[in-house]
Amino acid sequence: MKLSISKSRRGFFRSIGFELLVYFVAIWMIVMLLGSYLVYNSSIHILQKRSEKYIYEQFKQSEYNIQTLQNEVEKIYRIFLVDSEVQEFLKADNIESTYESIERQQNVFKKISDFTNSYNNSLNSIYVFTKNSIIGSSKTRSVVNSHGNEHKLITSGLYDQALQTYPNPVWYGGITENWYYDIVEDTKDPGYVVSFVMGARALLESKLSSVVVLNIDERELRSTYSKFISSPDDYMYIMDASGMIISSTRNKDLGQKALFKPEPGVDFKSINITEGQTKKMVVYYRIQETGWYVIREFPLELLQSDVIELQQVVIFVFVISLILIVVVFVFSMRRITNPLSGLARKMKDMGKGNLGITLPNIPKNELGLVIMRFNEMSLNIQELVTKNTEVEREKKELEIEALQNQINPHFLYNTLNMIKWMAMINKADNIVDSVVALGNILHPLYSSNEPMCAVREEMSYLENYMKIMNWRFNNKISYRFDIPEHLMDDPIIKFILQPIIENSVVHGLTKQVSRIDIVIQMEEIRDELVVHVSDNGIGITPEKLAGIKNGLHRPIFNREKEKVAGIGLRNVNRRIMLNFGEKYGIAIDSSEGEGTEVTIRLPKSMGS
Incomplete structure (x- = not known):
C-alpha cells in the first residue's frame, strides 16, 4: 500500500498537470512581480512629478516672501536715508575730527539706535561706512570707528561693488554680526545675518559719499521658507x-x-x-x-512611505490569489488529465496494432476535439497506409521521369547540331548563326548546376541572346557593355540580366520607337556591385510604374501568373533577395517617352 502511494506521488510530480501548474504559477508570479515593480516605479515617478510641482509652487511662494522681505528692508533704507540727521552727515566732510563732525556722528549713531529698536523683528543692525569711518549699532553692540578704511567690507571690495551697482543693492550673506566688529566669533550663538549693502548720497547731490548696510537676522530670511x-x-x-x-x-x-x-x-x-x-x-x-x-x-524614503501601504496590499492580494489559483488549477487539471489518461491508454493499444479503436466519451472542449481527431485517425489509418503505398509508387515514377529529363538535353544538342549541318549544306548562314547562338544560350543551362557565373560569362550569354533578338526584330536593337575590366571576373547570379533585357526590347519597341539602344553598365560602390540597364524606349506610365514597384516584393504563386506585366523583374528581385537578403535587389526608374533604367544592387563579396 505504501509503495502504491509513493508511486502515485512520483507520478503526480512527473505529470503534465504538475508541470503546467509550475509553469502557470511561475508565469503568473513573474507577471505579478513585474506588474508590482512597474506599479511601484510608476507610483514613485508620479509622486516625484507631483512633488516637483508642489515644491515648485512652494519655491514660488518662498520667492514672493523673500522679495517681500527685501522690499521691506529697502523701504527701511530709504526712510533712514531721508532722515535730516542722516542727510547732514552725508552732506558734510567727515574727514576732520572736529567738534561738528563728532556731533554729526553722535546724531547718526542715535538715529541708528532708534531705527534698530523700532524695527525689532526684521532689522538686526545698521552701519554707515565712509572711506574713513564706521558708524553702526545693533541690539547688543555699537561701533564708532574713525579707521573704516581697514574694515573687511572695504578691503573685500564689497564697498566698491555697492557704489558700482547703485541704485541696485548688493545682498551678502554667510557672515555673522561679529564680522562687522572684527572680533572672535561666538561659537554658541554666532548670530548669522544677511546684509543689504547699498551706496548712499545726500539729496540733490550726484556723488555717492558712503555705503549703508542694513543687516537682517538670518532667521528672518529662514522664516520665509522653513514652514515648507x-x-x-x-x-x-x-x-x-x-x-x-x-x-x-x-x-x-x-x-x-x-x-x-x-x-x-x-x-x-x-x-x-x-x-x-x-x-x-x-x-x-x-x-x-x-x-x-x-x-x-x-x-526618497519620504516619497516611498505612501507606496509601502500599497505594497502591503499587493502582497496580501498576491498570497491570497496564489492559494486560490493553485486550488482551482488542481481541480481543473483533473478534468483535463482524466480524458488524457484514457487517450494515452488507447494510443498504447493502437501502438500494439489494435487499429480502429475509439474513445466513447468525448468532452465538449478543445480536448474533445483532440479525441475526435484521434478517433478519426484510428478509423482511417488503414486508408492512410494504402495512400502511403500509392505515394511511394508515384515517387518511383517521378524518379524515372527525372532520369528521362536528364537524357533530353543530349537529344536537344544532337538535334540542333543536325539542323546546323543541314543549314550549312543549304548555305542558310542566318539559320546556322541562330542555331549556334541558341546552343550557346542552352549550354550553360545544362552544363552546370552552379547558381553563379563570372560577369564575362554572363555578358557572353547576353551577346548570344541579343543576336537572336535582333534576328527576331530585324536588327532594331543596339547594345553596349560599359564594364571595367577588373570586374569581368567577378561572380554574378547566372541569367539575371536576360529578363531585364527582354523587358526593354519587348516593351520598349513600338510603332513610335523604331530602334532601341540598350546600355549595360557596371560599377563598384563600396562593398556593392551595381548594374545599370538603361534603354531609350517609350518608358512606363506613372500608374503602371507604381504597380510594377509594388509588385516587386510579391511572391509568384503559379505559372499562370507569369504572364502578368513585371513578372520577370519580380522573379529577378526575389532571386536576389532570397540569395543575399532584403538589403539588395532591383530599383526601377522610368519617364514616359524618355526610356527606362533598372538598377541592380548585389554584394561585392557574394562569390567569396
Whole structure:
C-alpha cells in the first residue's frame, strides 16, 4: 500500500498537470512581480512629478516672501536715508575730527539706535561706512570707528561693488554680526545675518559719499521658507551665486560652501543623487532678481512611505490569489488529465496494432476535439497506409521521369547540331548563326548546376541572346557593355540580366520607337556591385510604374501568373533577395517617352 502511494506521488510530480501548474504559477508570479515593480516605479515617478510641482509652487511662494522681505528692508533704507540727521552727515566732510563732525556722528549713531529698536523683528543692525569711518549699532553692540578704511567690507571690495551697482543693492550673506566688529566669533550663538549693502548720497547731490548696510537676522530670511519643511530629514537652504550658503534650516551649514552645484542656465530642476547609502531628491529654483538658489534636499524614503501601504496590499492580494489559483488549477487539471489518461491508454493499444479503436466519451472542449481527431485517425489509418503505398509508387515514377529529363538535353544538342549541318549544306548562314547562338544560350543551362557565373560569362550569354533578338526584330536593337575590366571576373547570379533585357526590347519597341539602344553598365560602390540597364524606349506610365514597384516584393504563386506585366523583374528581385537578403535587389526608374533604367544592387563579396 505504501509503495502504491509513493508511486502515485512520483507520478503526480512527473505529470503534465504538475508541470503546467509550475509553469502557470511561475508565469503568473513573474507577471505579478513585474506588474508590482512597474506599479511601484510608476507610483514613485508620479509622486516625484507631483512633488516637483508642489515644491515648485512652494519655491514660488518662498520667492514672493523673500522679495517681500527685501522690499521691506529697502523701504527701511530709504526712510533712514531721508532722515535730516542722516542727510547732514552725508552732506558734510567727515574727514576732520572736529567738534561738528563728532556731533554729526553722535546724531547718526542715535538715529541708528532708534531705527534698530523700532524695527525689532526684521532689522538686526545698521552701519554707515565712509572711506574713513564706521558708524553702526545693533541690539547688543555699537561701533564708532574713525579707521573704516581697514574694515573687511572695504578691503573685500564689497564697498566698491555697492557704489558700482547703485541704485541696485548688493545682498551678502554667510557672515555673522561679529564680522562687522572684527572680533572672535561666538561659537554658541554666532548670530548669522544677511546684509543689504547699498551706496548712499545726500539729496540733490550726484556723488555717492558712503555705503549703508542694513543687516537682517538670518532667521528672518529662514522664516520665509522653513514652514515648507515637513520632516527632520527634509533640508532646505538658500545659496548665493558664489555657492555660499547664506540661509539654511541647519545652522551648521551657514557660511559654508554648498556641495551641490546647480546646472548653469537652468532655473528649475529636480535630480536624484546618492549620498552613501541614502538616495535623495534634490530640487532647486533660481530667484531671478538676486541670483540666489533655493534648494531642497530630502530622502526618497519620504516619497516611498505612501507606496509601502500599497505594497502591503499587493502582497496580501498576491498570497491570497496564489492559494486560490493553485486550488482551482488542481481541480481543473483533473478534468483535463482524466480524458488524457484514457487517450494515452488507447494510443498504447493502437501502438500494439489494435487499429480502429475509439474513445466513447468525448468532452465538449478543445480536448474533445483532440479525441475526435484521434478517433478519426484510428478509423482511417488503414486508408492512410494504402495512400502511403500509392505515394511511394508515384515517387518511383517521378524518379524515372527525372532520369528521362536528364537524357533530353543530349537529344536537344544532337538535334540542333543536325539542323546546323543541314543549314550549312543549304548555305542558310542566318539559320546556322541562330542555331549556334541558341546552343550557346542552352549550354550553360545544362552544363552546370552552379547558381553563379563570372560577369564575362554572363555578358557572353547576353551577346548570344541579343543576336537572336535582333534576328527576331530585324536588327532594331543596339547594345553596349560599359564594364571595367577588373570586374569581368567577378561572380554574378547566372541569367539575371536576360529578363531585364527582354523587358526593354519587348516593351520598349513600338510603332513610335523604331530602334532601341540598350546600355549595360557596371560599377563598384563600396562593398556593392551595381548594374545599370538603361534603354531609350517609350518608358512606363506613372500608374503602371507604381504597380510594377509594388509588385516587386510579391511572391509568384503559379505559372499562370507569369504572364502578368513585371513578372520577370519580380522573379529577378526575389532571386536576389532570397540569395543575399532584403538589403539588395532591383530599383526601377522610368519617364514616359524618355526610356527606362533598372538598377541592380548585389554584394561585392557574394562569390567569396
